[in-house]
Amino acid sequence: MPSIFDIDVMKSDGQHYSLSRLKGKTMLIVNTASQCRFTPQYQELEILHKKYEQQGLVILAFPCNQFAKQEPETDDKIETFCQVNYGISFALHKKIQVNGSETIPLYQFLKSRAKGVLGSESIKWNFTKFLVSPDGQKIQRFSPTTSPMTLESQIIEYLSNN
Template identity: 60%
Template sequence: MTAPIYQIDVTDISGQQRSLNEFQGKVLLIVNTASKCGFTPQYQELEELYKTLQPQGLEILGFPCNQFGHQEPGSDSDISQFCQLNYGVSFPMFAKIDVNGANTHPLYKLLKKDAKGVLGSQGIKWNFTKFLVDKQGKVLERFAPTTKPLQLKAQIEQLLQAN
């Protein structure tokens, strides 16, 4: 039985339809991002994590979102260019989505249901909320925007070494 996360389709930042099925067997760190946020410098640590652990099976998936303080106003093309020029982002980035409200993307509906926030809340509170998914597609944990990506390194390494 395929994990529900692998049955979700997404659009990448260049407009191509992709299935999350292509990430089966990988550890995933899924992050809602923004270019004009106080947490935007986390792109640097995300990229560092990706360069270090991607060869062992980590995939970081970035989903730009403009729902928090209008901190991601640009087009997908603008966002892609910003990430390349300022942070050399090489991990997969996807088209801008909604993570809360009536138009919540199916991926975020699943993530929020499987890994609730503080006091059981499902809503995403801000940009750079992170979700960790194991190799079997199980959503394990949600991390607040204040959790820096490199703070997750040991936990990710453990998951990469697990069957």
């Protein structure tokens, strides 16, 4: 059975990034959008990033335009928007598809390992979150309405068990 650490993703600059580099880290993976009512969650993601990065938390943000076309901009413009409006210092990745035939392998993996409401695999909206344990074995899915800060206790638990 493949591991999350066998997957590569694309950074916003087009460079391949192997998730194998994140073995032993706690990952919070989020599909994002700049014109969504949940966009202010970037601020909470940045708070978590600054607070726990040194302890092993890595936030992986993947812009996505699949929901009401709420992320229409280019990767460069998205990055500028996030830095100017939310001061984010965690990495943004290349804009992706989270559902359908062009779903990237990471999201195929996440959706198969952590089902949504009523066992559904599809992502329902922007800012769906996946929290991945440092060994990659435990994956939890959280809805767009879940505030990133409410995940703090689970993050601390994963970081302390590392």
